[in-house]
Structure formats: structure tokens, C-alpha cells
Amino acid sequence: MSALKRSMTEPGITFRTIIGLEVHVQLRTKTKLFCGCLLEFAALPNSLTCPVCLGLPGALPVMNREAVRLAIRLGKALNCTIADFAKWDRKSYYYPDLPKNYQISQYDKPLCQEGWLDVPGEDGVGRVGIQRAHLEEDAGKNIHDTPGCTLVDLNRTGTPLLEIVTRPDLTSADQAYAFCTELQKLATYLSVSEGSMQKGQMRFEPNVNLAIVRDGIEYRTPISEIKNLNSFKAVRAAIEYETRRQLQDWMADNSYLFGERPHENRGWNDGRQVTELQRSKEQAHDYRYFPDPDLVSVEVGRNAALQGELNRPIDELPVARCLRFQAEYGLSANDAETILAERATADLFERAVEAGAPPKVAAKQFVNVWSKLANEYRRSIAELGIEAKRIGALAKMVEQNTVSASAAKTVAAAMLDSTDGPDFLAEQLGLIQVVDEEELAKWVDAAIAANEKAVQTILTNPKKAKASEGFLRGQVMKISSGKADPGRAGELIAKRVAGLKDQED
Amino acid sequence: MTTLTETVESIRAGQTTATQTIQACLERIEKNDGHLHAFVSVDSKRALARAELIDNALKAGKPVGPLAGAAVAVKDNLCTDFAATTCASRMLAEYRPPYNAHVVECLERAGAIVLGKTNLDEFAMGSSTENSGIGVTCNPWQPDHVPGGSSGGSAVAVAAGMVPAALGSDTGGSIRQPASFCGLVGLKPTYGRVSRYGLVAFASSLDQVGPFTRTAADAALMLEAIAGYDGRDSTCADQGVPRYAEKLGRSLEGVRIGLPAEYFGEGLHETVRASIDEATKVLVDLGAKLVEISLPHTSYAIACYYLIATAEASSNLARYDGIHYGHRSKNAQDIMELSASSRGEALGPEVKRRIMLGTYALSSGYYDAYYKKASQVRTLIAQDFAQAFEKVDAILSPVTPTTAFAIGEKTDDPLAMYLADIYTISANLAGICAVSVPCGFDPAGLPIGYQLMGAAFQEETVLAIAHQYQQHSDFHRRVPPL
Numbered sequence: 001m002s003a004l005k006r007s008m009t010e011p012g013i014t015f016r017t018i019i020g021l022e023v024h025v026q027l028r029t030k031t032k033l034f035c036g037c038l039l040e041f042a043a044l045p046n047s048l049t050c051p052v053c054l055g056l057p058g059a060l061p062v063m064n065r066e067a068v069r070l071a072i073r074l075g076k077a078l079n080c081t082i083a084d085f086a087k088w089d090r091k092s093y094y095y096p097d098l099p100k101n102y103q104i105s106q107y108d109k110p111l112c113q114e115g116w117l118d119v120p121g122e123d124g125v126g127r128v129g130i131q132r133a134h135l136e137e138d139a140g141k142n143i144h145d146t147p148g149c150t151l152v153d154l155n156r157t158g159t160p161l162l163e164i165v166t167r168p169d170l171t172s173a174d175q176a177y178a179f180c181t182e183l184q185k186l187a188t189y190l191s192v193s194e195g196s197m198q199k200g201q202m203r204f205e206p207n208v209n210l211a212i213v214r215d216g217i218e219y220r221t222p223i224s225e226i227k228n229l230n231s232f233k234a235v236r237a238a239i240e241y242e243t244r245r246q247l248q249d250w251m252a253d254n255s256y257l258f259g260e261r262p263h264e265n266r267g268w269n270d271g272r273q274v275t276e277l278q279r280s281k282e283q284a285h286d287y288r289y290f291p292d293p294d295l296v297s298v299e300v301g302r303n304a305a306l307q308g309e310l311n312r313p314i315d316e317l318p319v320a321r322c323l324r325f326q327a328e329y330g331l332s333a334n335d336a337e338t339i340l341a342e343r344a345t346a347d348l349f350e351r352a353v354e355a356g357a358p359p360k361v362a363a364k365q366f367v368n369v370w371s372k373l374a375n376e377y378r379r380s381i382a383e384l385g386i387e388a389k390r391i392g393a394l395a396k397m398v399e400q401n402t403v404s405a406s407a408a409k410t411v412a413a414a415m416l417d418s419t420d421g422p423d424f425l426a427e428q429l430g431l432i433q434v435v436d437e438e439e440l441a442k443w444v445d446a447a448i449a450a451n452e453k454a455v456q457t458i459l460t461n462p463k464k465a466k467a468s469e470g471f472l473r474g475q476v477m478k479i480s481s482g483k484a485d486p487g488r489a490g491e492l493i494a495k496r497v498a499g500l501k502d503q504e505d
Numbered sequence: 506m507t508t509l510t511e512t513v514e515s516i517r518a519g520q521t522t523a524t525q526t527i528q529a530c531l532e533r534i535e536k537n538d539g540h541l542h543a544f545v546s547v548d549s550k551r552a553l554a555r556a557e558l559i560d561n562a563l564k565a566g567k568p569v570g571p572l573a574g575a576a577v578a579v580k581d582n583l584c585t586d587f588a589a590t591t592c593a594s595r596m597l598a599e600y601r602p603p604y605n606a607h608v609v610e611c612l613e614r615a616g617a618i619v620l621g622k623t624n625l626d627e628f629a630m631g632s633s634t635e636n637s638g639i640g641v642t643c644n645p646w647q648p649d650h651v652p653g654g655s656s657g658g659s660a661v662a663v664a665a666g667m668v669p670a671a672l673g674s675d676t677g678g679s680i681r682q683p684a685s686f687c688g689l690v691g692l693k694p695t696y697g698r699v700s701r702y703g704l705v706a707f708a709s710s711l712d713q714v715g716p717f718t719r720t721a722a723d724a725a726l727m728l729e730a731i732a733g734y735d736g737r738d739s740t741c742a743d744q745g746v747p748r749y750a751e752k753l754g755r756s757l758e759g760v761r762i763g764l765p766a767e768y769f770g771e772g773l774h775e776t777v778r779a780s781i782d783e784a785t786k787v788l789v790d791l792g793a794k795l796v797e798i799s800l801p802h803t804s805y806a807i808a809c810y811y812l813i814a815t816a817e818a819s820s821n822l823a824r825y826d827g828i829h830y831g832h833r834s835k836n837a838q839d840i841m842e843l844s845a846s847s848r849g850e851a852l853g854p855e856v857k858r859r860i861m862l863g864t865y866a867l868s869s870g871y872y873d874a875y876y877k878k879a880s881q882v883r884t885l886i887a888q889d890f891a892q893a894f895e896k897v898d899a900i901l902s903p904v905t906p907t908t909a910f911a912i913g914e915k916t917d918d919p920l921a922m923y924l925a926d927i928y929t930i931s932a933n934l935a936g937i938c939a940v941s942v943p944c945g946f947d948p949a950g951l952p953i954g955y956q957l958m959g960a961a962f963q964e965e966t967v968l969a970i971a972h973q974y975q976q977h978s979d980f981h982r983r984v985p986p987l
Contacts, residue, residue, distance in 0.1 A: 051604055055824050056830070057590070057600070057705040057706075058582075058583075058584045058590075058703040058705045059702070059703075063739065092820060094844050289867075290816060290820070290867050290872070293708075293710035296739050296740055
């Protein structure tokens with residue numbers, strides 16, 4: 001941005017970028033917003049449909065309470081006020097992928113209003129205002145890849161979306177990028193959304209214009225709305241491009257101003273890395289919003305599940321929790337973030353610590369052991385279903401040198417198929433670390449005897465001594481089948497090698 | 506002509522069979538529907554097959570439903586997976602739904618046999634069944650007169666003895682007015698009493714399905730079959746269904762019947778007024794007490810109704826664009842033209858008129874003055890009724906200002922046609938129940954009816970009053986000269 005400012009502005013001209021975002025987040029429900037059809041990605045076209053989402057004559061929508069519950073959860077995390085009623089409106093426009101030719105949405109009473117999200121940035125945390133977040137159903141998909149005709153897939157029709165609208169508080173492409181990633185983290189952390197960009201579960205529409213100051217007078221360019229971006233990178237690139245373009249257009253023609261020129265809808269051409277003008281907002285539809293008479297307003301406070309969500313204390317958000325994990329448990333920022341990718345996993349970590357796990361060791365195991373196992377099973381750590389107590393016990397065993405860190409991996413894998421404690425399993429697998437000095441001495445001597453070259457390196461080449469000591473330690477672990485305590489083995493190796501040196505001297 | 510109650514009783518008693526009953530109905534249809542045009546489609550094969558199943562079940566002593574073997578007709582805006590559901594529109598001329606309306610499921614579960622689909626004003630928009638894209642239905646009492654509408658086909662099917670009962674839908678009087686014009690009992694249940702799932706929407710906040718029958722007792726039987734909670738319609742009430750038929754015997758001693766001054770003023774035809782006066786005397790003789798009441802916002806009802814109903818209709822009918830189903834224009838260059846031409850070619854003039862009125866009422870800058878204002882007035886009308894029902898058990902009024910009018914008489918004057926709904930639309934706006942009851946004939950031999958309106962979910966009250974009245978009158982027993 002700063003480079004841009006230098007290269008593009010004449011002396012005496014400064015400008016700032018004003019950005020507001022509309023973000024569509026797909027909610028993580030099993031079924032659609034107003035019918036029982038399943039939500040699955042890449043299913044056979046039109047296989048996930050019924051009379052309701054096809055908009056057939058006589059079919060009626062019925063509200064999915066789970067979608068409202070998830071929206072309340074995210075709304076609360078965004079510090080929003082939650083409406084007393086979930087009220088529904090129809091938004092009318094004609095399009096082939098919208099089978100009723102109206103979309104069920106929330107117009108004058110959005111479920112969530114007036115909140116904020118704190119976004120970390122280079123200059124510290126920036127607060128971005130949230131104007132509203134409302135529920136709506138997604139449309140279907142027009143497929144234009146067959147020459148001469150357009151096919152319509154209505155599998156996506158009725159997918160529950162939460163549309164989040166920010167205040168125009170964002171000031172740079174980088175900050176917008178950070179907002180979007182922060183929002184994704186929050187939504188996945190709260191299990192409100194899968195947040196998958198590949199599946200199109202988050203879509204972004206930045207509104208961008210510039211406030212340009214020349215000779216003490218401020219000029220504003222017309223607002224352009226960049227439609228339907230589906231990656232964080234595109235958000236940043238499109239805003240950067242749009243900033244440049246608007247400045248150029250204004251410099252070329254000083255009447256390119258807000259109020260004098262129409263709002264613009266622009267599309268992002270990812271191949272050319274430019275935005276392109278679509279229809280202008282003046283020709284936009286009259287959506288003829290009115291309350292949907294097929295859906296009764298649902299009083300949030302009267303429904304047990306919704307009320308439960310409403311009254312739950314506001315969760316500690318990932319940003320704050322990450323800082324606390326570092327301060328309270330002494331974790332690295334990276335380890336803390338990995339554990340915090342999902343709330344249930346972070347909760348499990350804290351329960352393990354409560355059960356007596358040393359936090360740092362447990363964190364290392366979450367990052368190096370448990371997350372690998374979880375990946376193998378394509379689940380989250382929490383979804384592996386291991387009790388906090390057993391996870392804590394394993395961390396404690398490593399801390400107390402009962403098993404080595406590498407042996408702990410084997411024990412962890414065994415814990416997946418068993419309800420036994422890690423101590424019992426380590427015993428069974430013969431992985432209990434041997435503290436017997438005699439046994440350790442035998443393994444160390446064997447390793448030294450078999451690797452004379454390494455010993456020589458330690459004695460003669462101080463630069464490579466450390467690496468060779470590590471190699472010998474590894475050999476001891478190998479000979480002992482992981483039963484040796486690597487720390488104690490290291491100490492003994494150093495002592496023996498020092499003894500050899502004395503002999504030579 | 507036999508009633509529904511008599512029909513199911515004689516089938517159950519073995520005096521006749523379901524097959525014989527269906528065959529008799531088919532004969533009546535064969536004989537009279539060529540000139541009356543009550544039906545859009547009749548499926549005799551399916552009906553006879555179902556009748557055989559029921560006869561076999563009865564022979565084997567297996568349990569059958571309360572309506573076992575009775576033939577019924579349903580308005581052709583109720584979805585059926587076994588027959589096209591046209592809404593009497595060229596738009597849906599060949600449209601076959603993949604599912605059955607809730608009420609169709611209910612009737613067949615109760616053992617009734619859906620014999621066919623009946624004619625209506627296109628998408629239920631009209632008061633004469635002249636706006637049908639299929640053809641005009643004639644009044645069996647005088648075939649050059651309209652049967653009323655929009656459920657004219659269902660009314661005629663029952664009045665002409667083709668079936669003992671039929672279902673219609675009532676958005677502003679579309680059951681009660683044709684019932685009155687054809688000498689039948691027509692019940693509009695409380696909004697939410699009957700699921701709308703599978704009823705092709707005209708105005709969602711006003712539409713309700715209800716029965717046409719000869720007697721209040723038959724209406725009670727039909728209502729028991731179709732009323733009750735359905736999770737597929739979120740406006741459907743989760744409220745138990747009384748055994749209406751068992752509560753008909755209730756005495757009228759001390760029952761308070763309100764007469765709203767606003768419903769007996771200018772415009773009410775003298776013969777209609779005289780017949781209603783006679784009917785009230787019968788009710789007084791049975792012990793009812795008459796109470797003068799006022800429903801002060803009545804004069805706003807027509808304007809209010811035609812804003813709300815058309816606004817909702819403009820949105821409900823937006824889906825008919827020829828893209829996914831229904832008529833598709835062959836004269837279109839692009840996608841917007843395809844929607845526009847398909848609609849332009851296939852929707853009739855009255856439907857287009859209402860879509861345009863409703864679109865206008867919802868447009869940016871007009872919403873507050875029209876739709877929103879109308880919604881506020883609607884609340885006032887509902888309050889009028891709530892206050893009235895603190896003083897009375899039911900409200901008695903005319904159904905229509907006149908008897909059936911001649912075919913073609915009002916087709917050039919939509920406003921005159923709209924004004925004919927003046928006594929029926931308030932019940933829809935207020936969401937209460939109302940029944941039309943036969944109470945006389947004009948000098949030309951055309952039927953007259955009166956309307957009983959009851960508080961929400963008080964169908965048993967109005968049905969009991971109607972039943973007691975029918976025990977002491979015989980207008981419902983007369984048959985049209987066919």
C-alpha cells in the first residue's frame with residue numbers, strides 16, 4: 001500500500017481507502033434452511049432436492065432451528081445484539097437459479113445487529129464494526145459449460161447462509177484480508193461453519209471507495225461493490241486493484257466522484273487480476289421485500305434450544321484464548337494456534353491440563369502426536385474421542401521420563417483402540433523407560449562400540465560434535481527399542497566419550 | 506340425494522358397496538358434467554380400484570376409515586400425484602405434482618376416494634369460476650348462471666349430486682360464496698386449523714382448505730378428517746381436533762348470536778334479507794338470543810383484502826416462469842424474455858391484473874402506504890371480531906348481497922365482482938372460522954344462504970348452530986332440476 005501511494009500520487013495528494021465487507025458464511029447444519037434435504041458438496045446435480053427447495057406449487061418452508069442456533073452463536077461471538085424474533089422476509093427477483101423467484105431472507109429485523117470483531121494487524125488490534133448479520137437461503141447454480149444451453153443445479157438451493165455486513169471501518173486490503181481470515185477462524189472454531197473455501201462456504205463482497213485529499217479538500221470516489229470473491233487472496237488483490245483504479249480514474253477525471261457517478265458492481269477477473277464493471281447499481285432491482293406469510297416469526301426466548309444458545313456465557317474468543325494459552329501455559333504462539341483451530345480440541349487440551357497434564361508437554365503432544373493421528377483418521381483431535389484424563393496421563397509420563405517422547409507416539413496410537421490407561425499400554429508394549437543404570441550403560445557401550453567413526457568425530461571435530469552426539473543418542477534409543485531415557489543416555493554418552501579422550505590424552 | 510353421512514353408513518352396513526357408490530357417482534358425472542363442467546379431470550379407473558380395495562377390506566372384516574368408500578372431489582389447486590394439478594391455468598395445464606397435498610392424504614387415509622379434480626377461477630382468483638382457463642362452470646339450479654367462485658367446480662359437483670362432498674379453498678369467500686349460490690353448506694375453517702401443504706398458494710396468509718357438503722353434520726365429518734397439526738406447514742396450529750360430529754347435538758338455549766349492523770345495510774338484496782330474517786326466527790325459536798353488534802372497520806375490509814391478497818399473490822405466482830415446469834414460451838430470445846413471454850402467454854387477464862396490483866403495492870416507495878397500512882387495518886378488523894366474540898358465541902350475516910348472477914354479467918366490471926365478496930373477506934382477514942348455510946330460494950329458484958362466523962377454533966360452535974337449524978329446515982334437501 002505504501003509503495004502504491006508513493007508511486008501513484010502527485011505531491012500534495014493523500015488518500016485513504018474505505019472498505020466495508022459483506023461476507024456470506026455457510027452454516028454447518030445437516031439439512032437445508034427450510035426443508036429436510038441434506039447438504040453435501042459435489043453430489044449428483046439436483047439429487048439433493050425436494051418439492052420445498054424446488055419451489056414447487058403448494059410446497060411450504062419450515063424453519064431449521066439449528067441454523068438459527070448457529071447464527072446466534074456466531075452473532076454473540078461478534079458481540080451483536082440478538083433479536084427477540086427470527087422473522088423472515090421475501091426478497092423478489094427473477095433468476096433461473098432461484099426457483100421461487102424470491103429468496104427467503106431477513107430484511108428489517110436481522111437476527112444479529114450492531115457488534116464488532118477485533119482484528120490483529122501490524123499496528124495492533126483494530127476493531128471492525130458489524131452492522132448486521134442475517135440468515136438467508138442460498139440460490140442454486142447455473143452451469144454454462146454446455147454450448148447453447150444453461151443447466152441449473154438446485155442442490156445448493158436453500159443452503160443456510162449468514163450474511164455478515166461490516167461497517168466501512170476497514171482501511172486497507174491487508175486489514176480486509178486479516179478480517180476475513182479472522183472471521184473464518186472464528187466460525188470454524190465455534191463449529192458454526194466448516195469454513196471451507198474450496199467448497200465455497202465463504203464468499204466475500206468488499207465495498208470500496210477512496211477519500212482523496214488535495215489542497216486540504218476531501219474528494220470521495222464512487223463506491224464499487226466487488227461481487228462474489230471466494231478466496232482471501234482475491235479479497236486482497238481485488239481491493240488493491242480497486243484502490244489503484246479508483247485513484248487513476250479520479251486523477252484522469254476529477255468528476256469521478258461519489259454522488260455524481262453511480263455505484264458500481266464489479267466482478268473480479270482472477271486470470272487478468274482486474275475488476276470489471278457489471279451492471280450499475282442504479283439499474284438494480286426493486287426487491288419488493290415483505291414478510292413471508294408462510295413462516296411464522298419464532299420467538300427466540302420461547303424455544304428451549306435457541307434460548308440455551310442465547311443464555312450461554314459468551315465464549316472466550318480464539319484471539320484472547322491464544323494469548324492466554326501463551327501467558328498461562330507458556331506455549332509458543334504456533335502451538336497455541338494449532339490447538340485453537342477448533343474449540344472442542346482447545347477445550348480438550350484445557351481439560352487434560354486440569355487433569356494434571358504438564359501444559360507444555362501436552363501441547364507438544366497435541367501438535368506432534370495427536371494431530372497426526374487425527375489427520376490419519378480425517379478427524380479433529382477432539383473427535384478421536386480420547387478422554388482428557390488419559391491424554392493428561394500420557395503427557396505426565398513423558399514429563400516424568402516414564403516413557404520417551406518417541407515411545408509416547410506408539411502409546412498414543414494404541415490408546416485409540418483401547419480404553420486402558422497409557423501406563424498399562426506402555427507396560428504391555430514394553431516401552432517403559434528404563435532407569436536402570438546398568439542396562440543403560442550396556443546400550444551406550446554397544447552404541448559406542450558399533451559407531452567408532454561418530455566417536456572420532458566428537459573427539460576431533462568440535463563443529464560436528466553435537467550432531468554426532470545426537471546420532472549416538474538415536475542409536476541408543478534404537479538398540480533399546482525406545483526404552484532408554486534419551487536425556488540420561490545423552491549424559492552417559494558424553495561421560496564415556498570424555499573418558500575415551502582422557503585415555504588418549 | 507344422499508348425504509356423506511348416509512353414504513358411509515350404508516357402505517359400512519353392507520346396504521351398498523363402495524364400488525356401487527363410485528359407479529353411481531360416475532353415472533351422475535357422465536349424465537350432467539357435459540353441460541355443467543364441474544370437473545377438470547375424473548379418474549374412474551383409479552377410483553374403482555380403490556373402491557374394490559375398500560370393499561375387500563370390509564368383506565374381510567378389516568378396519569376401515571370413517572369416510573370409507575365415499576367419493577369426494579377436490580379443487581384443482583390441491584396437489585395430487587395421480588392427476589394433473591392445473592389450477593385451471595394454461596400455465597399448469599400439464600403439470601403433475603410429485604406429491605399429494607396434506608388434505609388429499611388425510612381424505613384417502615380416512616377411506617375417502619378422490620374421484621376427480623374440480624374447476625376453479627384460475628389460481629383461485631375470482632368469484633364466479635368464469636376466470637377458468639379450462640372453461641366456465643354452470644350453476645345446476647340455472648345453467649345460465651354462475652355457480653360462484655372460486656371453488657365453483659367443487660360446489661357444483663356436490664350440488665348436482667356427482668359426489669356427496671368436495672374440498673375447496675377459501676381466500677376471501679371462495680368456499681362460502683359458491684356454497685351459498687349452489688344451496689350447500691360450505692365451511693372455511695380457522696386459519697391454521699387445516700394444513701395448507703400442497704394447496705397451491707394464492708394468498709398464503711388468507712388461504713384455507715375446507716369442505717362443501719349438504720349438511721353441517723357432513724361438514725363436521727370432513728373437517729375431522731382434514732384438520733390437525735402438520736409439521737410441513739408452520740402456520741398450521743398444533744392444537745387437538747375435537748370430535749365435531751359428536752358435538753352437533755348441543756342445544757341452542759341461551760346461545761348468543763350477534764347481528765352486525767354493518768352487514769345489513771345498503772346493497773343487500775331484499776329477498777336475501779328476508780330469507781335471513783326467517784332463518785334468525787328459526788334460531789330464536791330454538792332458544793338462541795339475538796344481540797345487535799358492531800364491527801366498525803368493516804368498510805375498510807375490501808380495500809385491505811385486495812391489497813394484502815394481491816401483494817402475496819404477486820410473490821406466490823412469481824415462480825411460474827416456464828423455467829423449471831409449466832408453460833414455456835417458444836418466442837423468447839433471452840432468459841428474461843423467456844420468463845416474461847411464458848407468463849404473458851399462459852396467465853389469464855384476472856391473474857395478471859392481481860399480479861400487477863400486488864407488485865405495485867409492494868414496490869419501493871409504496872409499501873408503507875399500501876401493504877403496511879393494509880396490515881395495520883387488518884389488525885383492527887381482527888380486533889373488531891375479538892371484541893364482538895366477548896359478547897356473542899357466533900355472528901350471523903349474509904354470505905353475499907345477491908343470489909347467483911348470470912354468466913357474463915360482471916366479467917367486464919372487476920370492481921363489481923370484488924364488491925360481491927364484501928361479507929366474506931373479513932373472516933379471512935381476521936383468521937376466524939365461518940360457515941355458509943342454505944336458508945331459502947329467490948323467486949327465480951336460486952339458492953340463498955346465511956353465514957355464521959365463529960371465533961378462532963370454534964368450528965364446533967358454528968357447526969352445531971348450523972346443524973340445529975338444519976334439523977328445522979329443509980332447504981338443503983332440495984335438488985336442482987337436472
